[in-house]
Structure formats: structure tokens, C-alpha cells
Amino acid sequence: MKKLFVLLSMFLLIGCAAQEPQEPSTETPTEPVVEEKEDSVVSFMAVGDNLIHAAIYMNAYAKYGAYEFDDIYSEIKYFVESKDVAYINQETILGGTELGLSHYPMFNSPHEIGEAVANAGFDWIASCSNHSMDKFEAGIISDLNFWDQYPDIVTTGLNRSFEEQQTNKYIERNGVKFGVLGYTYGTNGIEIPEGKEYLVNLYSKERIKEDVERLKGTCDSILVSMHWGDEYSTTPNAEQQELAQYMADLGVDVIIGEHPHVIQPMDWVEGKDGNRTLVIYSLGNFLSSQDEPFNMLGGCASFDIRKDGDTGEITVENVKWYPVVNHISNGDYTAGTRDYRVYLLKDYTDELASQHRLGVTRQYFIDKTEEVMNDKFEIVY
Numbered sequence: 001m002k003k004l005f006v007l008l009s010m011f012l013l014i015g016c017a018a019q020e021p022q023e024p025s026t027e028t029p030t031e032p033v034v035e036e037k038e039d040s041v042v043s044f045m046a047v048g049d050n051l052i053h054a055a056i057y058m059n060a061y062a063k064y065g066a067y068e069f070d071d072i073y074s075e076i077k078y079f080v081e082s083k084d085v086a087y088i089n090q091e092t093i094l095g096g097t098e099l100g101l102s103h104y105p106m107f108n109s110p111h112e113i114g115e116a117v118a119n120a121g122f123d124w125i126a127s128c129s130n131h132s133m134d135k136f137e138a139g140i141i142s143d144l145n146f147w148d149q150y151p152d153i154v155t156t157g158l159n160r161s162f163e164e165q166q167t168n169k170y171i172e173r174n175g176v177k178f179g180v181l182g183y184t185y186g187t188n189g190i191e192i193p194e195g196k197e198y199l200v201n202l203y204s205k206e207r208i209k210e211d212v213e214r215l216k217g218t219c220d221s222i223l224v225s226m227h228w229g230d231e232y233s234t235t236p237n238a239e240q241q242e243l244a245q246y247m248a249d250l251g252v253d254v255i256i257g258e259h260p261h262v263i264q265p266m267d268w269v270e271g272k273d274g275n276r277t278l279v280i281y282s283l284g285n286f287l288s289s290q291d292e293p294f295n296m297l298g299g300c301a302s303f304d305i306r307k308d309g310d311t312g313e314i315t316v317e318n319v320k321w322y323p324v325v326n327h328i329s330n331g332d333y334t335a336g337t338r339d340y341r342v343y344l345l346k347d348y349t350d351e352l353a354s355q356h357r358l359g360v361t362r363q364y365f366i367d368k369t370e371e372v373m374n375d376k377f378e379i380v381y
């Protein structure tokens with residue numbers, strides 16, 4: 001018993017010795033390292049009206065024996081493919097040959113135009129315009145059925161059902177998710193069937209607000225395509241300006257405009273919360289067979305959208321304007337000897353201009369650009 005008592009005492013002494021207080025440390029505790037997240041940047045480009053007159057598809061068929069249009073976009077394809085997202089306004093409905101191809105005033109274009117647009121690298125097709133009902137409901141269904149074979153391409157503005165109209169459209173690049181919307185002012189007086197108002201997105205403040213609010217919280221940034229303005233006017237009208245301010249107040253980041261068939265300026269519009277919205281009032285024509293030199297000048301808006309890696313804040317930056325030339329050479333379109341091609345003005349030479357059927361010069365396009373555009377953004381010649 002004595003031995004047991006002695007052993008217990010020794011264990012207690014050892015335990016007490018181990019628990020004696022230590023001198024406080026003078027070392028400063030190390031702060032945890034907080035790594036800053038990298039920003040995500042997405043590059044965009046946008047061009048205007050892909051307006052397919054009969055001379056364009058007749059020339060292609062006479063030249064190739066088929067509706068082949070890839071060469072039209074071949075000179076600008078490198079620039080389209082250099083961007084993360086490329087936008088184009090498909091002015092004329094792609095109803096295809098089965099519905100009968102047609103010209104002004106009620107257009108219907110070959111599906112092969114869409115194939116060439118896809119081959120050129122475009123990602124976002126603004127499908128609704130004042131010509132959306134030119135082949136009635138059948139044209140819209142044929143158009144959208146065609147685009148179904150390109151699941152990576154997003155179309156806005158046309159719908160086959162109410163459910164499709166209410167389904168949010170997104171484009172995702174580099175970890176940034178964009179909600180995209182598209183509208184037109186009307187359909188040239190052709191009535192949309194009662195009960196099928198979903199076929200074409202006609203804009204109103206109420207409609208835009210409802211759609212923007214549905215997108216909020218589901219994406220990082222919202223972009224809107226607007227078919228608006230007065231034809232052949234180089235300045236935005238009061239409605240364009242009012243709607244631009246309205247959408248800026250809703251928090252839309254970029255508004256892309258088309259329809260006038262001539263260029264209009266870009267501008268910044270400040271929203272009610274201090275946000276800045278880039279407004280591209282009109283990109284003009286991208287491709288057409290119109291007869292006036294000014295209609296041969298379009299625009300390509302180039303910009304980046306940056307998402308802050310820490311805060312998620314969105315900013316639009318590096319905005320530039322690239323003038324675009326719709327080149328049409330001398331030749332007979334019924335014989336397939338006319339060359340339709342689209343160039344950035346920076347790639348368009350005096351020699352090419354000398355071959356343009358409308359007798360323009362390269363300097364003409366520079367002068368017209370400077371006449372219309374403001375000095376808020378860089379213009380690349």
C-alpha cells in the first residue's frame with residue numbers, strides 16, 4: 001500500500017510540473033493570407049443589319065449553282081472569331097426556299113444565309129425586326145427550327161410559344177453569365193395573330209421591365225438588342241433616348257441598336273443608381289444591296305465587359321468603333337458576276353473602293369463616319 005501511495009504521489013508531481021505556466025510569446029500572430037480573385041473579361045463585337053435583297057441570293061445562285069454565301073463574310077471572319085461573343089442583326093426572316101424566297105417589301109431569305117453567318121463565327125443572332133412577320137407564323141417557325149441545329153448560337157426576339165418567350169436566354173463566357181433580350185418596334189403593319197402575341201417581341205416599357213426583372217439575380221450582366229429609330233436618320237430620336245435612359249435606370253449594361261440602315265452615334269447613359277450603360281444607337285447596314293453610298297457604311301462596335309473577381313461588379317470598357325464597308329462590285333447579279341463582300345474599313349483599300357459599283361472612295365467612308373460619330377470613343381480606320 002505504501003508503494004502504491006508513493007507511485008501516485010510521483011505521478012501527481014510530474015503532472016503538476018508539466019502544467020506550470022509558460023512565459024507569454026512575444027511573436028505577432030500571422031494574419032491569414034487572403035488571395036485576390038482575378039477579374040474575368042469577355043470581348044464583344046456587334047454589327048448591324050444583314051439585309052438580304054434578292055440580288056444577293058440571285059447572284060450567289062448564278063455564281064455557284066447553289067445558295068452559297070461564305071465568301072461574303074470571309075474578309076471579316078478573322079475579326080469575328082477573335083471575339084468571345086459576336087452579335088449580328090438578321091434583318092430578314094430565314095424562312096428558307098420551301099416558303100418561297102422574296103424581296104422587298106416582304107422578305108424571305110434562304111436558310112443558307114444563316115449557315116454562312118454561323119460559319120463566320122457569330123454567336124448571338126438578333127432575329128426580330130419590322131420584317132419578322134413577312135412570311136407570317138410559318139416563317140418564324142422555319143427560322144427558329146433552322147437555328148435549332150446550332151445549340152451554341154443564341155437567338156433573341158422570336159418565339160414559337162409563350163413558354164419559349166418566357167424562357168431566359170443566356171450567353172456564358174470566361175466565367176461570366178450574360179442575360180440577353182431582343183425587341184422590335186413593330187412588324188410593318190402585319191398583325192400578329194390574336195393569342196400568339198408571343199411570336200414577336202414588341203417593346204414597351206412594361207414588357208422590358210418585366211423581362212429585365214426576371215433576369216436579375218440569375219446572371220452577371222444584361223444586354224438588350226433594340227430594333228428602333230427612324231430609317232435613314234443619323235441621330236437618335238426622342239423615343240430611342242427615352243428608352244435608353246429607362247433601360248439604364250433598370251440596370252442594363254449594354255443596348256445594341258439597329259434598323260435605321262445608317263449609322264448613329266454611341267454614347268454613355270447614366271442610370272439612376274450611378275451605373276453607366278453603353279448605348280449603340282444604330283450600327284447601320286452590315287450587308288445589303290441598297291443603292292445609296294451612305295447605306296454601304298455600317299459600324300462594328302467592339303467592347304469588353306469586365307467582372308470584378310472580388311465584388312462581382314460589372315464594367316464596360318475598351319469601347320471602339322470600327323467602320324464597316326458593304327462592298328458591291330460592278331457586275332451582273334443575274335450572271336453571278338457581282339461580288340458582295342464585307343470589310344472593316346481599316347482593311348478596305350483605295351483599289352477596292354475604285355471597283356465599288358456606287359463609285360465611292362475610302363475617304364468618303366471616313367468623312368461620313370466623322371460626320372456622324374462623336375469623339376467619346378476611339379474610331380479605328
